[in-house]
Amino acid sequence: MALTKITSSVLGNDSVSYTKLGAEFTTQAALAGTVLDFSLNSAFTATNSGVVTYSITNANVSMVKDFYLNGTGSFLITGGLLISGEFVESVDNFIQIVAKSSSVFHYSISQEII
Amino acid sequence: MKVLNENGVLTVVGSVPKNKTINGSTVVGFNRLSDEELEAYGYFNINTPTYDSRIEELSAIKLDGDVYTYDVIDRVIVQTLAELKTQKIDNLKHLIGSQLEKTDWVVIRQMDSGEVAPQEVIDSRAELRTQSNTIGAEIKALTTKKAVLTYDLPTFNLQ
Numbered sequence: 001m002a003l004t005k006i007t008s009s010v011l012g013n014d015s016v017s018y019t020k021l022g023a024e025f026t027t028q029a030a031l032a033g034t035v036l037d038f039s040l041n042s043a044f045t046a047t048n049s050g051v052v053t054y055s056i057t058n059a060n061v062s063m064v065k066d067f068y069l070n071g072t073g074s075f076l077i078t079g080g081l082l083i084s085g086e087f088v089e090s091v092d093n094f095i096q097i098v099a100k101s102s103s104v105f106h107y108s109i110s111q112e113i114i
Numbered sequence: 115m116k117v118l119n120e121n122g123v124l125t126v127v128g129s130v131p132k133n134k135t136i137n138g139s140t141v142v143g144f145n146r147l148s149d150e151e152l153e154a155y156g157y158f159n160i161n162t163p164t165y166d167s168r169i170e171e172l173s174a175i176k177l178d179g180d181v182y183t184y185d186v187i188d189r190v191i192v193q194t195l196a197e198l199k200t201q202k203i204d205n206l207k208h209l210i211g212s213q214l215e216k217t218d219w220v221v222i223r224q225m226d227s228g229e230v231a232p233q234e235v236i237d238s239r240a241e242l243r244t245q246s247n248t249i250g251a252e253i254k255a256l257t258t259k260k261a262v263l264t265y266d267l268p269t270f271n272l273q
Contacts, residue, residue: 080140081135109142
C-alpha cells in the first residue's frame with residue numbers, strides 16, 4: 001500500500017532539525033517595500049524614513065517574527081499594538097511581533113545595550 | 115504645548131506622546147510627526163497671546179476661525195486698593211531695609227566707638243531714604259488696583 005500521508009508515527013523523536021525547516025522559519029530578508037509576508041521569512045530588516053505604514057500578510061495565530069528596523073521618523077504596523085519600548089532613531093531596533101490573530105499583532109521594541 | 119481636538123472637546127496637552135494607538139494600530143514615534151501630520155490626528159498648535167500675569171489671565175482655550183487661542187481676561191483681584199498699596203509699600207520697605215542693612219554696621223560702629231562713618235555711606239543711606247519716600251508717595255497716589263499691581267519697584271544695589 002502506497003504511503004500518501006506522513007503521520008507522526010513515521011517521524012522519529014527529535015528527527016526534525018533546523019535544516020529541515022522551511023524558509024519562513026530560517027531566513028532573513030530586507031524588505032523591498034513595506035509588507036512583511038510572514039510566510040516568506042523569519043526575520044525582516046528595513047531602514048525607516050519619514051512616516052511609514054508597514055503591513056503584515058499571511059499571518060496566523062502565534063506566529064512570531066523579528067523585524068530589525070533602523071533609520072529615522074515614525075511608523076505604524078497596520079493592526080499592530082505596541083506593548084513596550086520605543087523607536088530609537090539611527091540604531092538597530094529589535095521589534096518582535098507576535099500574531100494575536102491574522103490581523104491583530106502585539107509587538108515590543110528594544111535596542112542593544114551599549 | 116498643543117491642543118487635542120477630539121470631536122470638538124479641546125484638551126491642552128503639555129507634550130505629544132511618543133507613541134499613540136489610533137484605530138487599532140500604534141503610531142510609533144508619534145511625537146516626531148510634522149505639525150501637518152499631527153493635525154490629521156487632532157493635535158494643533160496654540161497661539162498664546164501675550165498677557166500680564168499680574169493683572170490678566172487666559173480664558174479657556176477656544177477655536178477662533180482656524181486658530182486655537184485664548185482670550186486675555188482681567189484677573190479678579192480680591193484685595194482692596196488700600197491692601198494692595200500696603201502690600202507694595204511693605205515690599206518697598208523690605209527692599210530698602212535690606213539695602214540699609216549692608217551698612218548698618220558702619221553706623222553702629224560710629225555710635226559705639228566714635229569712628230566716623232565714611233561720607234559716601236552716609237550719602238547713600240540718605241539717598242535710599244529719599245527714594246523710599248518718593249516711591250512710597252507715588253504708590254500712595256495710585257488710584258487703581260491695576261496701577262498698583264503693575265507698579266515696578268526699582269532694583270537697589272547698595273555696595
